[in-house]
Structure formats: C-alpha cells, structure tokens
Amino acid sequence: MSNTRILACEFEYFQPGSLKEAVDLMAEYGNRGKVLAGGTDILVNMKNGRIAPEVLVDIRQIPELVRMNGKDGLNIGAAVLVRSVERSTTVAQKYTALAEAAGLLGPLQNRNMATICGNVCTASPSADSPPALLVFNAEAWIAGPSGERVVPLDQFFVRSKKTILDQAEILTRIVLPEPAPGLGSAFMKVARVAADISTVNAAVALERDNDYFRSCRIVLGSVATTPIRSKPAEESLEGQQYSVDLIEHASTLASMEVQPSKRARLGRSTPEYRKGAIKSLVKDAIHKAWDRASEKERKQ
Amino acid sequence: MNKKNITLVINEKKHELSVFPNELLLNVIREELELTGTKYACGIGECGACTVIVNGAPILACLTLAVAVDGSEITTIEGLTKADGTLHPMQQAFLDHSAVQCGFCTPGMILMGKALGDENPGLKGITEADINNYFKGNLCRCTGYTSIVRAVMSCAHEGK
Incomplete structure (x- = not known):
C-alpha cells in the first residue's frame, strides 16, 4: 500500500x-x-x-476553458466544474439527463473539484457523464500542436481508460447541439451506495409525436469497455406507439448489450447482475424521459 | 522541483508561504500552519475528513495542490469559532445532539453543515434527504449518522 x-x-x-x-x-x-x-x-x-x-x-486559469455557454447549444469548457453544470438552469431545462448525471457523479466535494471534461478524459467505463453527453450528440473539441480538430464524442473512447487523445493533445471543450424542441431526457444509475461509482448507468433522450416515439437515443455505461449506444433498443421504439410492453421489450434489448467482462473484478458486479440492473434502469429512464417530453409538449 | 511563493488567506488571516509543487493543501494547513483540525484519513477523496472551504466551496484538501489555490480564501474548522469563543451554531448543534463520538469526521461534517447553510440561508426548506445527499461524501464510522442528521436538522428548524 x-x-x-x-x-x-x-x-x-x-x-x-x-x-x-x-x-x-x-x-x-x-x-x-x-x-x-x-x-x-x-x-x-x-x-x-x-x-x-x-x-x-x-488549465484552470485559462479564461476560455472555465466558461460554460448555453446559448445556441451548450459549450462546456475543459475546466468547467461538474457542480457548475449540475446547478445550471439551462442544463436542467434543456439537457436534463446531463444535469442529473452531474448531480450523481460523486460526493459534493468531488463535484466542486472535478470537471466534466476530466471525467470524459479519464474514460472510465463506469463514468457517469459520458452516457449523458452522448444522448445529446456531443462533440469533443481537441487542441494540439497541429491545430484544432472536432470529433463526435462517440468516437472519442477507445477502451477502458483510453481515448483517441494524442499525448500532446488537450480536450478543450465539449459542445452539445441545441436539442430538438420537446425533447425529454433522463439519467439513472445503480451503485452500492450513493457516493459510489456506477455499477451500471443509462441515459435516454427522446422526442414524441403525441403517443408515438419520434426518435430515441439510449446510451449505457459500465456494460462494456466504453459507453455504448443500444441501437436495437432505440430502433424498437422509433415510430411506435407508447405502451408498457413496448418499453419492456426495448429495455430487454438494451440489457443484451451487457458484455461479459474477461476479468471478474473483486467488489464489482457480475454480467448477470448488470443485465438485470440495466433492464430496470433503462425501463425507468425511458418512462421518465417520456413524461418529461410530454411536460414540454404541454408547455408549448 | 522549485519552490513557489503563494499567499493563502486562512480563516481571514493572510499567510505568505513557500511551497513545493507536490505539497498538498492538507499538509500545508496541518504541518506548516499547525491547524490540525483538518484531518487526513483516506487520502484518495473518498471520506471527506479533509474537507475545507475554498472560496465558498467545500473541497478536499488531500487532493488539492497548495500551489493551485494561491490567492484563495480558505475556511477550516478553526475559523468557525468567534474570537470570544462563541461556537458556530452548527458546532453547538453537534454538541447538543451528541453528534460526535471519536470526532475524526466531525470537522469535515461541521464544515459541510456550514456550507449547506451558506448555500441555503437559514437552511430554509432543507429536508433529511437533502442532508443525506449533501453529506454523502463524508464517512462516519461511529455515529451511524442519525445524530449528525439530527444536529443539522435542528439548525434547519431553528433557521440558523
């Protein structure tokens, strides 16, 4: 030790x-x-x-990196604290799943120190912010010796603790496009205790046409070496009429994404447990996002 | 490694210090300034015993480089008691509700209580669930937390 x-x-x-x-x-x-x-x-x-x-x-003294801008999308500088994202009313209204992920990311003291971009760069498979960023089609802005490049965040993660960042490169900001009007989203996690890292987590963002799913994005964390989208689950919902059975089926499809881990890690859960947990989590998150999408509809 | 000169305002008192880049705020506070109320326990950001308030926000001194907080205003547990010895309402509440056993987590807990009160003046509308959530990074191995939550709630009831 x-x-x-x-x-x-x-x-x-x-x-x-x-x-x-x-x-x-x-x-x-x-x-x-x-x-x-x-x-x-x-x-x-x-x-x-x-x-x-x-x-x-x-990088905490670099003015452009400590800024968060919520006009026309959301721009999260590399030194923006998790707690600032969690407390932003813009984020809570437009990117609800991200506000929830930030609030659940860890103890308050850690959230007062840690940054969203840092959470992304660490690239832990169980990180809470990546799924919540990915459901909003986030982009990673990267600066390096040869200039700036922009990469969709779903291409940013290579495997556990490994990203596409070159040794000399810096993730300068994460940019989320303006969400579609009426979009509803939710983030949920399962952990042993409230302050712990996720056993599994899930983020959902969806659009409604009255009683029909217009579009849906579902991203799962801690089920593979990187956060992953469950396209089969998304496709099973799109264009379909809302029903409890439909959502049950989609969450079953999402649970099949859980990959058996090669190394059973002490103190972490088994793939079987994760499958069950993902199923309930995705089901609850879809219902939550659905209700929120409807709330937004009523407001308009 | 070269030493760097920094200024820390700790409990409203200004300190000019010379520190190495790898010196942690926790050790500067405890060893150089001899303010030993702030505790070292896990050292990896899981227990909250080293909590101090930097520029209004509770953070972990065990994971903070002293050079990185140059110019900051810091409150430690020693800064809560008034010069005449009057305890902060949160300190008094912890005494009144016997929310202390071994006492190792207490400075961190009380500072979290103060920070919660600073963010929500008079602790207005604060519920037990809010306290559990706010204090989730502060571990206590003795009390079972019940008396700690009771102490903070009593401040909320009295609007302190």
Missing part, C-alpha cells in the same frame, strides 16, 4: 494563462506531461504510483 498522505512524486507545475501556452507546454513535454483540471483522478493515480508525470499543466 502506498502512503496517500503525501504526494511522493516530484514534478514541475505550470499554470498557463492561455490555451496557446498550454498547447505549447504539452507539445514540449509530450508523454512526460499531464493536463491537470480537478485532480480528483490524476492526484489519486499519482499517490497510488500508477502514473508519475514529470510536468503538470494546470
């Missing part, structure tokens, strides 16, 4: 005031450097000896 009272490894600390400086620093240090935002993952990994960066580039 390592001593978690101190941070034993030595590193140089930079606090650039502009994105250009940060990009230049990461280009200079490459794999010896790490971007620091909230630190709730990186510092734990450094204490446990899993990583030992020689340079930390703290």
Whole structure:
C-alpha cells in the first residue's frame, strides 16, 4: 500500500494563462506531461504510483476553458466544474439527463473539484457523464500542436481508460447541439451506495409525436469497455406507439448489450447482475424521459 | 522541483508561504500552519475528513495542490469559532445532539453543515434527504449518522 498522505512524486507545475501556452507546454513535454483540471483522478493515480508525470499543466486559469455557454447549444469548457453544470438552469431545462448525471457523479466535494471534461478524459467505463453527453450528440473539441480538430464524442473512447487523445493533445471543450424542441431526457444509475461509482448507468433522450416515439437515443455505461449506444433498443421504439410492453421489450434489448467482462473484478458486479440492473434502469429512464417530453409538449 | 511563493488567506488571516509543487493543501494547513483540525484519513477523496472551504466551496484538501489555490480564501474548522469563543451554531448543534463520538469526521461534517447553510440561508426548506445527499461524501464510522442528521436538522428548524 502506498502512503496517500503525501504526494511522493516530484514534478514541475505550470499554470498557463492561455490555451496557446498550454498547447505549447504539452507539445514540449509530450508523454512526460499531464493536463491537470480537478485532480480528483490524476492526484489519486499519482499517490497510488500508477502514473508519475514529470510536468503538470494546470488549465484552470485559462479564461476560455472555465466558461460554460448555453446559448445556441451548450459549450462546456475543459475546466468547467461538474457542480457548475449540475446547478445550471439551462442544463436542467434543456439537457436534463446531463444535469442529473452531474448531480450523481460523486460526493459534493468531488463535484466542486472535478470537471466534466476530466471525467470524459479519464474514460472510465463506469463514468457517469459520458452516457449523458452522448444522448445529446456531443462533440469533443481537441487542441494540439497541429491545430484544432472536432470529433463526435462517440468516437472519442477507445477502451477502458483510453481515448483517441494524442499525448500532446488537450480536450478543450465539449459542445452539445441545441436539442430538438420537446425533447425529454433522463439519467439513472445503480451503485452500492450513493457516493459510489456506477455499477451500471443509462441515459435516454427522446422526442414524441403525441403517443408515438419520434426518435430515441439510449446510451449505457459500465456494460462494456466504453459507453455504448443500444441501437436495437432505440430502433424498437422509433415510430411506435407508447405502451408498457413496448418499453419492456426495448429495455430487454438494451440489457443484451451487457458484455461479459474477461476479468471478474473483486467488489464489482457480475454480467448477470448488470443485465438485470440495466433492464430496470433503462425501463425507468425511458418512462421518465417520456413524461418529461410530454411536460414540454404541454408547455408549448 | 522549485519552490513557489503563494499567499493563502486562512480563516481571514493572510499567510505568505513557500511551497513545493507536490505539497498538498492538507499538509500545508496541518504541518506548516499547525491547524490540525483538518484531518487526513483516506487520502484518495473518498471520506471527506479533509474537507475545507475554498472560496465558498467545500473541497478536499488531500487532493488539492497548495500551489493551485494561491490567492484563495480558505475556511477550516478553526475559523468557525468567534474570537470570544462563541461556537458556530452548527458546532453547538453537534454538541447538543451528541453528534460526535471519536470526532475524526466531525470537522469535515461541521464544515459541510456550514456550507449547506451558506448555500441555503437559514437552511430554509432543507429536508433529511437533502442532508443525506449533501453529506454523502463524508464517512462516519461511529455515529451511524442519525445524530449528525439530527444536529443539522435542528439548525434547519431553528433557521440558523
């Protein structure tokens, strides 16, 4: 066991005031450097000896990265705190599932430190924010030595703890397009205790035509090495008339996405349990999103 | 590694310090400033014993680099009691409701109570469910939480 009272490894600390400086620093240090935002993952990994960066580039003083903008879509800068997203009225109204995921992401103190983009970059299969971002067709904006590139977030995750980010690249923001009017969404998770990481989680966003599903997106977390969309479940709903049986069937299809894990990890659940949990979770999330979509319809 | 000069305003008192990049806020507070009310327990952000309030927001001092909070205003448990010794209402409530056993989690718990009150003046409309949710990152191995929730609720009832 390592001593978690101190941070034993030595590193140089930079606090650039502009994105250009940060990009230049990461280009200079490459794999010896790490971007620091909230630190709730990186510092734990450094204490446990899993990583030992020689340079930390703290991006929290870069003005454009601490901003969140809710006009014409949602723009979440890399240093925007989980708690800011959770408390934003724009997010709660337009991107309800994201507000819920942010609120359930962990203890309050961690949410006051951690960032949504950091949660995405850590790329834990059980992370709470990715499914909630993916149901809104999120894009990842990435800055690197050769310029900026924009990638759909569903192409961002490679496998557990691995993203498409190059060693010198920085995720600068996540952008969500303006949601369709009347869209309803929900995020739910199952965990051992409230503060724990998800055993499984699910996000749903859907549009209604009176009693019919016009479109639906369902994304599951902690069922495979990356968050995944359940297209069979989505397609089973689209164009169909609302019924309890229909939703039951869709949630069964979603539960089939659960992949057997090669390493049964101590303290985590079995694939069989996850299947059952996903089924109930997706069912509840569809009903919730459906009710919310209808609430919006009534308001118009 | 080079030392960096930082300024921390802790409990309304300004401190000029020289720290290494890998020094944690928790250890600067406990060892350099000798404010040992803030506790080290898990060290990995799971227990809440090291909670301090930085610029109005409760955070974990065990996962915060001291260099990263240069210029910040910080409140530790020592900053809650007035100069004349009067306890903060939340501290008094914890005493009145015996919400303390071994006491190791208490500074973090009380600071969370203060932060909850700062966010919701007079703790207006706060329910037990709100408290459970707000305090979910603070572990207590003695009390079973009942007395802690009762103490915070009593402040809510009295509008403190």
